[in-house]
Amino acid sequence: MMGMGLAVSxxxxxxxxxxxGRRSGCRASASASGTKTEAFSPRDFRRALNKSETYNRxxxxxxxxxxxxxxxxxxxxxxxxxxxxxSKSVTRGNVTVRLADSYGFCWGVERAIxxxxxxxxxxxxxxxxxxxxxxxxxxxxxxxxDMGVKFIPVDKETGAKDFGAVKPGDVVILPAFGAxxxxxxxxxxxxxxxxxxxxxxxxKVWNAVDKYxxxxxxxxxxxxxxxxxxxxxASFAGTYLIIKDMAEAEYVAEYILHGGDRDxxxxxxxxxxxxxxxxxxxxxxxxxxxxxxxxxxETEAIAKFLEGTMMKKFGVEHVAExxxxxxxICDATQERQDAMYSLVDDSxxxxxxxxxxYNSSNTSHLQEIAEGKGLPSFWVDNEKRLVDVNxxxxxxxxxxxxxxxxxxxxxxxxxxxxxGASTPDxxxxxxxxxxFRQKAIIDAQ
Ligand code: SF4
Numbered sequence: 001m002m003g004m005g006l007a008v009s010x011x012x013x014x015x016x017x018x019x020x021g022r023r024s025g026c027r028a029s030a031s032a033s034g035t036k037t038e039a040f041s042p043r044d045f046r047r048a049l050n051k052s053e054t055y056n057r058x059x060x061x062x063x064x065x066x067x068x069x070x071x072x073x074x075x076x077x078x079x080x081x082x083x084x085x086x087s088k089s090v091t092r093g094n095v096t097v098r099l100a101d102s103y104g105f106c107w108g109v110e111r112a113i114x115x116x117x118x119x120x121x122x123x124x125x126x127x128x129x130x131x132x133x134x135x136x137x138x139x140x141x142x143x144x145x146d147m148g149v150k151f152i153p154v155d156k157e158t159g160a161k162d163f164g165a166v167k168p169g170d171v172v173i174l175p176a177f178g179a180x181x182x183x184x185x186x187x188x189x190x191x192x193x194x195x196x197x198x199x200x201x202x203x204k205v206w207n208a209v210d211k212y213x214x215x216x217x218x219x220x221x222x223x224x225x226x227x228x229x230x231x232x233x234a235s236f237a238g239t240y241l242i243i244k245d246m247a248e249a250e251y252v253a254e255y256i257l258h259g260g261d262r263d264x265x266x267x268x269x270x271x272x273x274x275x276x277x278x279x280x281x282x283x284x285x286x287x288x289x290x291x292x293x294x295x296x297x298e299t300e301a302i303a304k305f306l307e308g309t310m311m312k313k314f315g316v317e318h319v320a321e322x323x324x325x326x327x328x329i330c331d332a333t334q335e336r337q338d339a340m341y342s343l344v345d346d347s348x349x350x351x352x353x354x355x356x357x358y359n360s361s362n363t364s365h366l367q368e369i370a371e372g373k374g375l376p377s378f379w380v381d382n383e384k385r386l387v388d389v390n391x392x393x394x395x396x397x398x399x400x401x402x403x404x405x406x407x408x409x410x411x412x413x414x415x416x417x418x419x420g421a422s423t424p425d426x427x428x429x430x431x432x433x434x435x436f437r438q439k440a441i442i443d444a445q
Contacts, residue, residue: 042181042236043210049188057196059115060122066114073143074105076429092436094411094443098346100418102339106332108199109135109422112176119195120147123171126193130173131161131183132228134197135422136360138381149173159226163190171195176422177229178202181236201292201330202229206236208326212287213238217324218277220252220306222299223291225272227361230291234274239282242272249302253309256283286310287324293362293421295369296329296337332421333362340366340418344373349416350409352377353435355428356420358395363420368397375416378407383430389438408435410442 049055082090082099089098116134129150133141145151153162161183166172168191174184178198187194209219219237223230224244234240243249255265265279288306290299303325310323344352352370356363358381370377378394380386385393393403415435419428 040185043214045181045185045188046206046236049184049194052188052194054188054192055194055196056119057115057198060118062118062121063114065121066117069117069143070110070113073139074424074426076425078429078432079104079425093440094413095436095439096412096414097432098343098349098414098416100336100339100343100416102332102335103418104421104423104425104428106330106336106421108201108330108332109176112197112199113140115195115197116144116149116173117147119171119173120149123193126169126171127167128171128173129166130175131179132175132177133359134173134175135177136357136363136420137422137424137427138357139424139427140422163187166190166192168192174198175228176202177227178206178232179228180232180234198232199292199330201328201332202232205233205289205292205328208289208328209233209237209240209287211326212289212324215285215287215324217285217287218282220249220286220288221290222249222288222294222302224361227291229293229361233289233291238274239277240274241269241277241282243269243302246298246302246305249305252283253306255279256309256313285322287326289326289328291361292328292330293333293360293365294329295365296334299329333365336362336366336418336421337369340369343416343418344370344375346416348414349375350414351375351407352416352418353431354379354418354420355381355431356423357381358399360420360422363423364397364399366418366420367395370416371397376407378404380431382427383434386431386434386438389441408439408442410445413439 078090079099082088082097087098088101089096112134116130119128127150128148129152130144131152133151134144150165152166154160155162163186166187171193172187172195174194174196176197176199184194209221212219219240221230221233221237221240221242223233223242225242230242234242241252243252251268254260262279266273286306288303307319307323307325311319314322352375354363354367354370354377356366356379363379367377367379378392379396380392380394387393390408391403391405392407393401395401417428417432
């Protein structure tokens with residue numbers, strides 16, 4: 001191995017890494033070292049990597065040591081009090097807060113943090129890198145930084161990662177939403193110890209798209225093409241098309257049924273298709289999957305709609321040959337969304353607070369549910385967004401950063417609260433304590 005670390009040009013691992021066409025006939029006896037690149041099979045590579053001695057995805061048995069850190073930095077007695085209360089509420093002064101039935105850290109995120117923290121204990125002397133944010137929460141990422149974990153630099157304009165500082169033998173952590181197979185291969189070839197915290201729910205989607213590919217189907221992925229999870233999933237998909245919403249599904253369906261302007265199609269999805277994708281060729285057989293954090297109802301509606309499209313095109317009797325769908329929506333996402341639908345139905349609420357990282361997809365969908373209900377809803381990533389007494393800086397689900405004054409009315413106030421799957425209880429706690437403080441000032445005026 002090169003003593004100077006990975007000689008990787010930026011473009012080699014740009015987010016929109018694309019792979020050409022189908023993999024049929026590309027079966028390789030790939031080893032984890034990935035030497036037979038001419039017939040590279042992501043599936044075979046993953047299998048080989050799983051057996052490699054330099055690969056770990058189960059942790060290192062340091063649960064007790066990590067437990068103390070998790071409790072100190074992430075838990076909250078205030079949130080625990082609400083959780084224990086039958087009405088999931090707490091009152092301080094004039095403010096009553098009602099907590100969603102399901103919120104905050106999912107088990108996939110807890111597991112990822114646990115394994116990453118254990119890696120630090122397991123390899124106290126090694127240089128440890130991480131290919132991306134472990135989860136979309138600045139506080140948790142800061143924890144890793146404080147432990148000396150180095151984040152792989154990303155070029156803001158191109159999105160390309162610079163692996164130049166990664167030396168052979170270094171430890172490299174893969175985050176909860178996974179990494180592209182190209183990145184895994186690079187690290188494996190460089191002789192790195194790979195600690196893979198990818199959530200099993202994400203791996204489940206990879207298995208689904210791999211199955212579609214082996215059946216000669218194009219993966220139609222409901223997701224955001226620039227999101228790390230979708231980038232990783234696409235890298236396992238062979239031929240793929242990423243659509244972000246029903247409007248794009250309708251555009252694709254129109255093309256399937258009636259054809260259209262091929263160049264316009266390719267322009268529209270220029271960042272969201274595999275290399276060599278041809279809408280005239282690759283939409284005859286499709287399999288639908290999703291980024292795990294998308295709105296469940298939207299994925300289901302898109303899947304149903306595209307199934308109906310294939311029925312119209314090929315006839316009900318042939319649809320099984322042209323359409324596949326495996327349910328890959330994760331339970332945690334679904335539970336948080338269901339709890340949010342239930343919470344926003346509480347007509348006694350004056351407003352909603354959604355706490356979570358601004359680049360968190362699952363948090364954006366919680367905010368979207370509240371906005372859809374017409375409830376005043378404020379998405380903040382930390383308590384500093386409550387910038388002054390009765391002044392809040394907040395994000396809308398479609399990422400407009402707004403500043404609102406007078407959002408806390410005087411007198412009794414009932415607040416609903418939830419948080420994204422990558423948000424520790426401590427973050428909600430800090431936001432609520434700041435509300436209690438400001439509200440006391442407002443009510444004393
Ligand atoms: S939201 Fe779901 S897919 Fe994402 S980390 Fe949590 S359990 Fe895994």
